[in-house]
Amino acid sequence: MNAIETHDLTRYYGARCAVNHLTLSVDREVFALLGPNGSGKTTTVLMLTTMLHPTEGTATVCGHDILRDGEEVRRSLSYVPQDMAVDIKLTGRENALLFARLYGTDTPKDRVDELLAVMQLFDRADDLVKTYSGGMRRRLELVQALVHKPEVLFLDEPTLGLDVAARATIWEHITALKKDGMTIFVTTHYMDEADRFCDRVGIISNGSLLALDAPSSLKARLSNDVITAHIDGTFRDPGVDGITLFSFANNEASFLAENGREALPLLADAFTRAGVRVRSLALREPTLDDVFLHTVGKSEEPAGFDQTKFRTMLRRRK
Amino acid sequence: MRGVIWYIERDFLRWVRGRVAVFSALVMPAAWLIFVGLALPIRFTDNYLDFITPGILVMTMLSAGLSGGTLLMFDKILGFLNKFLALPAPREDILFGKILFVSLRGLIQSTIILVIAVLIGASVYSPLQYGLTYLILFLFGVLLSAFATTLALYLEDHDSFAAVNTMISMPLFFTSSALMPYNVMPEWLRTLASLNPLSYAIDAIRAVDAGALPLVQIVSLAILGIVVTAISVQVFRRVTV
Numbered sequence: 409m410n411a412i413e414t415h416d417l418t419r420y421y422g423a424r425c426a427v428n429h430l431t432l433s434v435d436r437e438v439f440a441l442l443g444p445n446g447s448g449k450t451t452t453v454l455m456l457t458t459m460l461h462p463t464e465g466t467a468t469v470c471g472h473d474i475l476r477d478g479e480e481v482r483r484s485l486s487y488v489p490q491d492m493a494v495d496i497k498l499t500g501r502e503n504a505l506l507f508a509r510l511y512g513t514d515t516p517k518d519r520v521d522e523l524l525a526v527m528q529l530f531d532r533a534d535d536l537v538k539t540y541s542g543g544m545r546r547r548l549e550l551v552q553a554l555v556h557k558p559e560v561l562f563l564d565e566p567t568l569g570l571d572v573a574a575r576a577t578i579w580e581h582i583t584a585l586k587k588d589g590m591t592i593f594v595t596t597h598y599m600d601e602a603d604r605f606c607d608r609v610g611i612i613s614n615g616s617l618l619a620l621d622a623p624s625s626l627k628a629r630l631s632n633d634v635i636t637a638h639i640d641g642t643f644r645d646p647g648v649d650g651i652t653l654f655s656f657a658n659n660e661a662s663f664l665a666e667n668g669r670e671a672l673p674l675l676a677d678a679f680t681r682a683g684v685r686v687r688s689l690a691l692r693e694p695t696l697d698d699v700f701l702h703t704v705g706k707s708e709e710p711a712g713f714d715q716t717k718f719r720t721m722l723r724r725r726k
Numbered sequence: 727m728r729g730v731i732w733y734i735e736r737d738f739l740r741w742v743r744g745r746v747a748v749f750s751a752l753v754m755p756a757a758w759l760i761f762v763g764l765a766l767p768i769r770f771t772d773n774y775l776d777f778i779t780p781g782i783l784v785m786t787m788l789s790a791g792l793s794g795g796t797l798l799m800f801d802k803i804l805g806f807l808n809k810f811l812a813l814p815a816p817r818e819d820i821l822f823g824k825i826l827f828v829s830l831r832g833l834i835q836s837t838i839i840l841v842i843a844v845l846i847g848a849s850v851y852s853p854l855q856y857g858l859t860y861l862i863l864f865l866f867g868v869l870l871s872a873f874a875t876t877l878a879l880y881l882e883d884h885d886s887f888a889a890v891n892t893m894i895s896m897p898l899f900f901t902s903s904a905l906m907p908y909n910v911m912p913e914w915l916r917t918l919a920s921l922n923p924l925s926y927a928i929d930a931i932r933a934v935d936a937g938a939l940p941l942v943q944i945v946s947l948a949i950l951g952i953v954v955t956a957i958s959v960q961v962f963r964r965v966t967v
Contacts (some may be wrong), residue, residue: 454967491804498739506735510810
């Protein structure tokens with residue numbers, strides 16, 4: 409039995425499909441759901457943590473059905489939303505004790521002390537959270553989430569808004585938890601983190617799962633080299649055989665080519681012929697970013713700027 | 727049910743550490759008591775302060791109860807509610823925690839208003855009379871805080887909650903028997919006032935002060951409180967984000 413199993417999990421908001429027939433199984437690993445904003449990552453987590461009912465499909469967490477055994481599901485998991493919700497007028501210890509007691513832990517004080525020490529918060533445990541940095545607040549949330557020794561941990565954008573050092577610390581802790589046999593389900597849009605710290609990633613766009621594998625296999629699937637060209641002025645795809653354009657943004661065009669070294673001069677010539685001014689050309693190995701753009705780019709046909717759609721989007725963001 | 731205590735402890739610590747909020751809620755009822763209770767030239771009674779004190783106590787409970795809904799509103803906006811909803815503890819514990827905390831906080835505030843009233847010349851009653859007064863205020867607080875908390879769960883943002891709050895609190899107060907007895911009211915107001923749950927509480931406290939036992943009002947308030955709480959429990963159990 410896998411820790412998380414979903415079968416055709418689907419959720420509609422009105423007519424809009426937020427999650428579309430998602431079938432997944434995750435067990436004793438760090439699994440990342442990667443996707444642009446609004447792609448259905450948080451909706452998926454909300455359904456798996458029993459806070460939102462699926463429109464269609466089923467899912468189990470530790471063998472408990474998310475619809476029928478809500479309480480058992482919640483007993484075996486912990487959920488850390490992206491909002492960083494810790495009480496700033498309470499001390500770190502008070503924040504953690506609240507959760508230890510709400511979970512009905514046997515020896516809440518000892519358990520909290522132990523975890524505060526693990527998360528390097530022990531020295532500051534009796535200070536008001538108001539005085540904590542972002543990284544400390546996140547670690548305090550991990551303490552709150554771990555008080556009842558959950559089997560599955562859901563982290564929604566765990567490193568959002570943190571500095572580089574704080575992010576590294578969070579990932580160290582996540583990796584340590586996995587070694588203890590915990591299943592960790594994260595959502596993120598930081599590709600480099602997913603690449604370095606996650607065992608498997610699922611790429612989701614517009615609610616559909618487009619790719620699912622280990623980061624290294626996903627990169628290997630793009631068995632090509634990546635060429636990025638920095639463009640001045642207007643850009644036109646020069647259209648060289650065997651060199652495919654897969655993304656263009658901020659004056660930077662990315663191409664895939666089977667043999668990068670040979671493709672470079674061909675591309676440079678083609679640009680000159682097309683009258684496109686190129687500032688620099690670079691050749692590199694594919695990264696998860698490229699995999700992401702390649703996968704998501706294909707599913708999203710470029711469309712004109714839709715004024716009404718843009719306005720609805722802005723309104724939703726409030 | 728154990729979770730209720732911890733939810734209350736959390737809200738209590740946040741409240742007393744908020745400092746300003748502890749006193750700001752008292753300004754309005756204290757001002758009514760002093761500026762209206764002492765200053766208004768009234769002919770139907772020679773001690774208007776004694777007449778208006780029950781009204782102001784209930785008013786304190788009314789604003790404490792309705793504004794208590796903002797606690798849940800902010801828990802929702804700031805993401806705490808999601809964390810609480812993901813806990814295995816029964817979800818109605820969140821509701822009971824809010825109801826009890828808001829009602830008890832209202833009772834603490836009412837006590838201060840009562841002390842001020844006595845200091846500026848209101849009559850002193852027996853412990854039994856005060857005990858009944860507190861019971862009535864508590865029942866009224868439960869009714870209002872259950873309503874306000876559930877309303878906050880439904881409404882989108884704090885602005886709309888504040889708007890609904892203002893929209894109902896003033897009319898409720900002015901159409902009650904808080905400021906004048908039924909016999910000096912115009913006909914239309916008398917009908918409204920006798921239907922207003924605020925009047926049940928105010929009339930009950932006045933009856934207690936006069937030495938009677940207002941069973942009808944107490945039972946009506948208790949039934950209303952139980953019905954609203956029962957509906958709220960169902961709403962909390964089924965809530966999804």
